[in-house]
Every structure is written in structure tokens, then in C-alpha cells.
Amino acid sequence: MPRYKLTIEYDGSTYCGWQRQKNGISVQETVERALLAFCGEEVTLFGAGRTDAGVHATGQVAHVDIARRWKTDTVRDALNAYLREEGGVAILAAEEVSDAFDARFSASKRHYLYRILNRRPPPSILKGQVWWVWRPLDVAAMDRAAKRLLGTHDFNTFRSVNCQAKNPVRTLERLDVVAAPGGEVHLHASAQSFLHNQIRSFAGSLKLVGEGRWSEGDLVAALESRDRKRCGPVAPPDGLYLTRVDYAPEATWGVPRAAPASPASPDRHAEEIGDGGEGEE
Amino acid sequence: MPRYKLTIEYDGSTYCGWQRQKNGISVQETVERALLAFCGEEVTLFGAGRTDAGVHATGQVAHVDIARRWKTDTVRDALNAYLREEGGVAILAAEEVSDAFDARFSASKRHYLYRILNRRPPPSILKGQVWWVWRPLDVAAMDRAAKRLLGTHDFNTFRSVNCQAKNPVRTLERLDVVAAPGGEVHLHASAQSFLHNQIRSFAGSLKLVGEGRWSEGDLVAALESRDRKRCGPVAPPDGLYLTRVDYAPEATWGVPRAAPASPASPDRHAEEIGDGGEGEE
Numbered sequence: 001m002p003r004y005k006l007t008i009e010y011d012g013s014t015y016c017g018w019q020r021q022k023n024g025i026s027v028q029e030t031v032e033r034a035l036l037a038f039c040g041e042e043v044t045l046f047g048a049g050r051t052d053a054g055v056h057a058t059g060q061v062a063h064v065d066i067a068r069r070w071k072t073d074t075v076r077d078a079l080n081a082y083l084r085e086e087g088g089v090a091i092l093a094a095e096e097v098s099d100a101f102d103a104r105f106s107a108s109k110r111h112y113l114y115r116i117l118n119r120r121p122p123p124s125i126l127k128g129q130v131w132w133v134w135r136p137l138d139v140a141a142m143d144r145a146a147k148r149l150l151g152t153h154d155f156n157t158f159r160s161v162n163c164q165a166k167n168p169v170r171t172l173e174r175l176d177v178v179a180a181p182g183g184e185v186h187l188h189a190s191a192q193s194f195l196h197n198q199i200r201s202f203a204g205s206l207k208l209v210g211e212g213r214w215s216e217g218d219l220v221a222a223l224e225s226r227d228r229k230r231c232g233p234v235a236p237p238d239g240l241y242l243t244r245v246d247y248a249p250e251a252t253w254g255v256p257r258a259a260p261a262s263p264a265s266p267d268r269h270a271e272e273i274g275d276g277g278e279g280e281e
Numbered sequence: 282m283p284r285y286k287l288t289i290e291y292d293g294s295t296y297c298g299w300q301r302q303k304n305g306i307s308v309q310e311t312v313e314r315a316l317l318a319f320c321g322e323e324v325t326l327f328g329a330g331r332t333d334a335g336v337h338a339t340g341q342v343a344h345v346d347i348a349r350r351w352k353t354d355t356v357r358d359a360l361n362a363y364l365r366e367e368g369g370v371a372i373l374a375a376e377e378v379s380d381a382f383d384a385r386f387s388a389s390k391r392h393y394l395y396r397i398l399n400r401r402p403p404p405s406i407l408k409g410q411v412w413w414v415w416r417p418l419d420v421a422a423m424d425r426a427a428k429r430l431l432g433t434h435d436f437n438t439f440r441s442v443n444c445q446a447k448n449p450v451r452t453l454e455r456l457d458v459v460a461a462p463g464g465e466v467h468l469h470a471s472a473q474s475f476l477h478n479q480i481r482s483f484a485g486s487l488k489l490v491g492e493g494r495w496s497e498g499d500l501v502a503a504l505e506s507r508d509r510k511r512c513g514p515v516a517p518p519d520g521l522y523l524t525r526v527d528y529a530p531e532a533t534w535g536v537p538r539a540a541p542a543s544p545a546s547p548d549r550h551a552e553e554i555g556d557g558g559e560g561e562e
Binding site: 077085091121 | 290291337339340357358361364365368369372373401402403404406408410480
């Protein structure tokens with residue numbers, strides 16, 4: 001049975017998040033419905049990261065098994081035809097991959113962008129697509145402080161109390177804060193995996209640094225406390241974009257994962273490799 | 282009575298256009314309501330260009346007279362507070378100007394951007410903010426052809442049949458077609474004034490050039506025919522943004538205009554200077 005890797009873009013503001021839920025329509029369900037309309041099969045789509053309600057993606061990756069073999073361009077175009085009325089999701093690419101490929105567990109790095117609109121007037125055209133921060137931000141100070149978060153740390157301060165990961169240790173590979181056109185400030189974050197709300201917690205805390213309300217030392221102290229209560233405000237989902245997921249070479253892909261690990265037998269693979277980070281939201 | 286110049290940004294997709302209309306809520310009316318809530322006065326807002334439904338602005342300019350003198354920052358912030366719930370309009374700046382200033386008739390140049398998303402998959406996050414063209418566009422060919430439209434011409438081919446301007450001659454000062462990040466193609470157009478639907482007519486015709494369906498010569502022949510039926514498809518409003526309005530030095534501002542010219546006495550000033558172009562839409 002052929003497996004397809006889909007690269008997916010979506011406007012998170014109209015969905016209850018990536019993952020299928022009882023209340024509201026998810027991106028996953030929306031694409032699964034398009035797959036049903038296209039190939040007549042009830043299939044399950046597995047995403048690289050479980051983004052929260054309101055969080056966008058310009059490069060989410062998912063895999064799905066379809067009984068019949070189709071040309072990849074046909075898969076992309078047909079799904080887009082079914083998704084077009086919906087309007088909030090687009091399939092950017094479809095590729096056929098081996099069944100060793102798992103969108104979540106084969107991922108070697110996840111890249112996120114957090115967009116802040118830093119100006120006195122509120123957003124209009126970009127409403128829902130940025131976090132509006134009206135106090136002028138010291139971008140250089142934010143970037144310097146961000147560098148103190150790089151590397152391997154217990155990031156308990158910067159994760160949601162609802163985070164399911166057993167191990168709060170992650171390795172942050174990139175956290176850059178840069179000025180962008182149109183009065184925007186962008187945070188670029190990369191890691192193999194992230195904790196639930198980790199980037200939104202970084203964004204909210206770095207905003208305090210940018211406003212001069214926290215020093216770089218305050219940020220480091222918050223990190224070292226491993227105390228969730230020491231986190232700054234959690235930034236809203238509006239500004240967050242899952243922009244890219246990298247995959248290791250095919251030879252390193254593991255065997256497909258059959259079922260989620262039970263709490264009784266913690267699955268280190270899932271725990272340390274597979275957590276989609278903001279993908280655990 | 283102090284006169285204020287407002288610089289206004291809006292998401293055109295939720296309004297029936299700039300100008301007050303019987304059906305639907307206009308941007309003009311939305312800001313006038315905020316002015317009423319702010320200063321308790323029923324005032325009239327005069328815009329530099331009358332954008333159509335669905336057309337956006339990042340730099341619309343309007344003027345308004347208010348009985349009481351306020352700090353300009355207060356005008357901007359108070360209006361934004363009243364507009365925030367609305368969400369589709371933001372006041373970027375407020376300045377006090379002399380009563381010789383007229384947002385429409387003192388304008389010396391209008392600048393527009395037309396955004397095309399040129400890729401096979403339809404837009405999701407940018408839905409309503411770009412024109413989706415899936416055939417690959419030859420941007421260099423479009424830019425070369427665009428240059429043939431520069432200068433002073435009878436642009437009858439490229440204006441709506443509903444265009445109110447008596448004189449279809451305009452002087453096009455800039456028309457650049459450039460590749461932009463994210464798979465976008467941008468048209469930058471500048472002139473003292475434009476005809477109704479002029480830029481959307483340019484965009485639709487240049488798209489045919491970019492797809493290789495029209496040669497540069499076809500575009501020139503369409504211009505020279507002065508025949509509306511020779512125009513390419515009119516591009517949708519989604520991609521159009523009024524980005525900036527320039528004003529001549531204060532010394533050259535005329536006296537405030539009392540009433541529209543009647544058809545019996547054509548007003549050359551209104552005809553040739555004041556037409557807001559896409560602002561006549």
C-alpha cells in the first residue's frame with residue numbers, strides 16, 4: 001500500500017488545531033475528509049506536529065496510506081480541489097515515500113516562526129496572523145537573551161502545565177530574534193522537538209525582555225528555576241507558524257510505529273525523539 | 282475648526298469598499314462611527330481614493346474636521362480603541378493639517394501594489410489577500426510589457442465601463458513587475474491618479490503576457506485600440522492594496538473644494554487632478 005508524504009499549509013484561525021477533536025473541526029479531519037472524497041477511503045493522517053487552535057503552518061508534514069497508487073501531482077491537485085471550498089488548507093506537495101517513513105517519528109528537526117507586529121496601532125490586514133505588541137521592543141536585547149536558551153536544558157519553565165512529555169529536557173538548536181519588514185519582529189526557533197507551548201512561552205518571556213521589564217538575567221533565572229510559575233505570559237497562537245520539518249536520510253527511518261506507548265511502558269523513542277513540540281499542543 | 286489627516290490601513294475583504302453605500306458597511310462609515318463615538322460629532326471623512334469592495338489599503342489617506350482640538354496621538358489611539366472590536370481598520374497616523382489640505386485634491390501621487398500568488402496550490406493563509414494564478418508567470422516578460430504602458434496615454438482599454446472620469450488620459454509614472462518572496466509576483470503602480478479598475482485591468486492583461494498567451498505587441502495593440510473589449514480579464518480586488526498617497530508641499534494646496542462639479546460644467550481640476558484612480562472604483 002503506497003504511503004504519501006504531504007506538505008501542508010493552513011490558516012489555523014479557523015480550526016480547533018491540527019488534531020481531531022470532539023469540539024470543532026481540525027485540520028487533520030479536514031484533510032482526511034478531502035482524502036475520502038478523492039479516493040473513497042477512510043484513512044488516518046499522521047502529522048509531524050500537533051499544532052494548537054489558532055496556530056498556522058506553512059510547512060506541516062503528514063503521512064497517509066492509500067490503497068491505490070496515484071501520481072503524486074494528482075494527489076496534490078485533487079486534494080486541493082476538494083479543499084478549495086474550505087479555503088483554509090492547501091496541500092503544497094505530495095511525494096511517495098517508503099513505509100518506513102513516519103511524519104512524526106522520522107522528523108529530525110522542526111522549524112517554527114513566531115511573528116510579532118510591534119507598533120502602536122493594532123493589526124487590521126494581519127489580524128489573527130501576528131501577535132500585536134504595542135510597546136517598542138528592543139530586538140537586539142531579545143536576541144541576546146534568546147541565545148541564553150540555546151542548547152540542552154530542562155525547559156519545565158517554558159512548557160504548558162498540560163504538556164504530556166515525561167521528560168522536559170530538550171535541545172534548542174536555534175532561537176533568533178530579528179526585525180522584519182512592516183514593523184514585525186520575528187522569532188525563528190529550531191529543535192528536533194519542542195514541548196507543549198514552548199515557543200509561545202519563549203515569545204511571551206522574550207517580549208518582557210524586549211520591553212525592558214525583564215533583564216537577560218531574569219530570563220536565565222526563570223529557565224534555571226524549572227518553575228512554570230516563573231514563565232512570562234504565554235504568547236497567543238496567532239503569531240505561531242510551523243514552517244518546516246526536516247527528515248533524516250531514509251536509511252535511518254525506523255520501523256513504522258504500531259500504537260502509542262502505554263503510560264506503563266514509557267517509550268523513550270516517542271518521549272525524546274517523537275514529540276512534535278508545539279506539536280504536543 | 283482643526284482638520285486632521287488620517288493614514289488608514291484596512292482589510293478590504295470585510296467591507297463594501299471605501300465609500301459609504303446603501304448595501305453593506307464601508308470603511309468610511311466605520312471610521313466615521315468611531316469618530317462619533319470618540320468626539321460625539323457626526324463628521325464626514327474624505328478619502329484620497331475610493332477603493333472597491335475587497336480592495337485593501339496600507340496607506341489610505343483621509344481628512345476630517347473636528348470641532349475640538351485634540352492631541353494627534355489621542356486621535357489615533359482613541360479611534361483605534363473604538364475600531365479594535367471591528368478589527369478590520371486601523372489608524373496608522375493622525376496629523377493636524379491646514380484647512381487647505383484635501384486628501385483627494387491635494388494628492389500629487391498615488392501608489393498601489395497588486396499581489397499575485399503564483400503557485401500550483403491555492404492560497405490558505407493569504408486567502409483574500411492575493412490573486413491566485415497557478416500557471417507559471419514569466420515575470421521578466423510581464424515587466425518588459427508593463428514598461429510599454431508608462432507615460433501619458435488614453436487608457437480607455439484599461440478602465441471599467443462604469444468609470445465616471447470624462448477624460449481617459451492618464452500619466453502612468455511607474456509600473457514594475459517583480460518576483461517577491463513566498464512565490465508572489467508584485468505589480469507596483471504609481472500615478473497622480475488612476476481610472477476606475479485601471480490597475481486590476483493592467484494586472485489581468487499582464488497575467489496573459491506572463492502566461493505567454495499575449496505578446497508584448499498584443500498588450501500595446503490593446504492599449505492603442507482604446508477599446509475596453511480588448512482588455513484582458515479584470516483581476517480580482519483581493520490582490521490590490523493602496524499603499525501610499527503623496528502630497529505636494531503645503532503652499533500648493535488649493536482652497537477646499539465646496540461641491541462636486543456638475544456635469545454641465547466639467548471641472549478640469551477634479552477631472553485631471555482629483556480622480557483617485559482605483560479610487561474612482
